[in-house]
Amino acid sequence: MTTTTATRAALLVLADGRFPAGGHAHSGGAEAAIAAGRVSDPASLEAFCRGRLGTAGLVAAALAAAAAAGANPLLLDEAADARTPSPALRMTARKLGRQMMRAARACWPSPALDALAAARPRGAHQPVVLGLAAAAAGLGPLDAAHAAAYEAVSGPATAAVRLLSLDPFDATAVLARLAPELDRVAELAVAAAESALDDLDALPAASAPLLEIAAEAHAAWPVRLFAS
Amino acid sequence: MHLDHPETYPQRYAAAPSRQRRAPTPSSAPTTRPDGTRRALRIGLGGPVGSGKTATVAAICRQLREELSIAVVTNDIYTREDAEFLLRNAVLPAERISAVETGACPHTAIRDDISANLEAVEDLEESVGPLDLVLVESGGDNLTATFSKGLVDAQIFVIDVAGGDKIPRKGGPGVSTADLLVVNKTDLAPLVGADLEVMARDARAQRGELPVTFTALTEPDGIAPVVAWVRERLACWTAAA
Ligand SMILES: Nc1nc2c(ncn2[C@@H]2O[C@H](COP(=O)(O)OP(=O)(O)O)[C@@H](O)[C@H]2O)c(=O)[nH]1
Ligand SMILES: [Mg+2]
Numbered sequence A: 001m002t003t004t005t006a007t008r009a010a011l012l013v014l015a016d017g018r019f020p021a022g023g024h025a026h027s028g029g030a031e032a033a034i035a036a037g038r039v040s041d042p043a044s045l046e047a048f049c050r051g052r053l054g055t056a057g058l059v060a061a062a063l064a065a066a067a068a069a070g071a072n073p074l075l076l077d078e079a080a081d082a083r084t085p086s087p088a089l090r091m092t093a094r095k096l097g098r099q100m101m102r103a104a105r106a107c108w109p110s111p112a113l114d115a116l117a118a119a120r121p122r123g124a125h126q127p128v129v130l131g132l133a134a135a136a137a138g139l140g141p142l143d144a145a146h147a148a149a150y151e152a153v154s155g156p157a158t159a160a161v162r163l164l165s166l167d168p169f170d171a172t173a174v175l176a177r178l179a180p181e182l183d184r185v186a187e188l189a190v191a192a193a194e195s196a197l198d199d200l201d202a203l204p205a206a207s208a209p210l211l212e213i214a215a216e217a218h219a220a221w222p223v224r225l226f227a228s
Numbered sequence B: 001m002h003l004d005h006p007e008t009y010p011q012r013y014a015a016a017p018s019r020q021r022r023a024p025t026p027s028s029a030p031t032t033r034p035d036g037t038r039r040a041l042r043i044g045l046g047g048p049v050g051s052g053k054t055a056t057v058a059a060i061c062r063q064l065r066e067e068l069s070i071a072v073v074t075n076d077i078y079t080r081e082d083a084e085f086l087l088r089n090a091v092l093p094a095e096r097i098s099a100v101e102t103g104a105c106p107h108t109a110i111r112d113d114i115s116a117n118l119e120a121v122e123d124l125e126e127s128v129g130p131l132d133l134v135l136v137e138s139g140g141d142n143l144t145a146t147f148s149k150g151l152v153d154a155q156i157f158v159i160d161v162a163g164g165d166k167i168p169r170k171g172g173p174g175v176s177t178a179d180l181l182v183v184n185k186t187d188l189a190p191l192v193g194a195d196l197e198v199m200a201r202d203a204r205a206q207r208g209e210l211p212v213t214f215t216a217l218t219e220p221d222g223i224a225p226v227v228a229w230v231r232e233r234l235a236c237w238t239a240a241a
Helices: A008-015 A030-035 A042-068 A073-082 A087-107 A111-119 A126-136 A141-164 A168-195 A209-219 B053-064 B081-088 B106-112 B115-128 B173-177 B186-192 B196-207 B224-239
Strands: B041-046 B070-074 B097-099 B133-137 B154-160 B180-184 B212-214
Touching: A008 A126, A008 A141, A030 A042, A030 A141, A030 A209, A042 A073, A042 A126, A042 A141, A042 A168, A042 A209, A073 A111, A073 A126, A087 A111, A087 A126, A087 A209, A087 B115, A111 A126, A126 A141, A141 A168, B041 B053, B041 B224, B053 B070, B053 B081, B053 B133, B053 B154, B053 B180, B053 B224, B070 B081, B070 B115, B081 B097, B097 B115, B106 B115, B115 B133, B154 B173, B154 B224, B173 B196, B180 B196, B180 B224, B196 B212, B212 B224
Parallel strands: B041 B133, B041 B154, B070 B097, B070 B133, B154 B180, B180 B212
Antiparallel strands: none
């Protein structure tokens, strides 16, 4: 599926780090990784982002692509649950899904978004909502996958700038270096989503155990700057 | 000088010349709950760290909690500090206080991306509502931090005399456009050499007709002028229903 030039700009709106869907308060696991000393400079940030992209990022991108391609969002929501072992991360994904829903309905009102909001008033998994939002904006599965994959790395990079006082040019250069891999993950995700449309069990289920474990620990910190 | 046209700016316009500052405009957030009843009035409290926002929230709650159903959302930089202060002092029961994380960017959470705060407000309405009043305390920030009209119906900006009597003159969107400017800790004015007259004059120059009040929360009933203002806002809110 390709993006038509008519809808290209909508992808910029959706993927903009300033899109008001709550992402700014989430570090994508970076706060926990930084506290543990696993991320401390641009090189370790890049390694962290690459790992997240290939695991949680791929799963999110495939879920978003499948949602944009018309798969049943409620079944996708269950598939997302099954692929998110950490209860804290499941809660985070639903919180962010609810927030994405609010912003998406304001930007691209659609019956599909309304139906999912009614069925999951406390929030569906964020990538599922993202995929429906993309479709509502006239975008295709590849666009949805790109947005989800980009978010998987842009969140941690922004958080690292705030938490480590990392040079923002270095952090953004990390994202730029990851761009070809982002493209590849988005394409993989779309291919996986298309072949899984009849059997959602076949969606990617890559996971990063350390991200899941650290998310549980992070959720129990008495004091933290980021919600996840 | 660019002239502001009151009719054409439905929302606060931070760059308006002070002479043209005017009565607060309503929030852009829907004013009803999903079931159609009028939702709680939402008041935001902003201002620098340590100026007395939490003390103000606590004092308002103590004064009004018998007659009104109140909830508080805190946006502390370190998520729990303010909420725990309110709990420790038994200002409100725990289920009426909610803390929101702001990703080290307190102004973003009250202005640019209000999602988490809106969600907290709605969750409180759902769990302990119906509410009459929701107070949203910003994590302390600089003088440019203001609340989005999508989040609150009115905002109080709290500064203190210990921050220096030049703060009203420095202005900024908080000082010049908040619906109420509170200059707190007047009890410390003699100790820090702050001139309250100068602060009042500068505030008037920045704010035009918008109200300013001086408080010493250490005094018995020091919160009275703020509570009176909140009552007025509540009366307008319910009258508009
Ligand atoms: N002397 C004096 N201290 C005050 C007054 N109001 C608050 N404080 C103190 O100032 C400190 C900061 O207050 P707080 O409400 O936590 O500030 P916030 O950061 O704006 O929420 C606390 O130690 C309060 O007890 C006041 O009117 N006079
Ligand atoms: Mg406080």
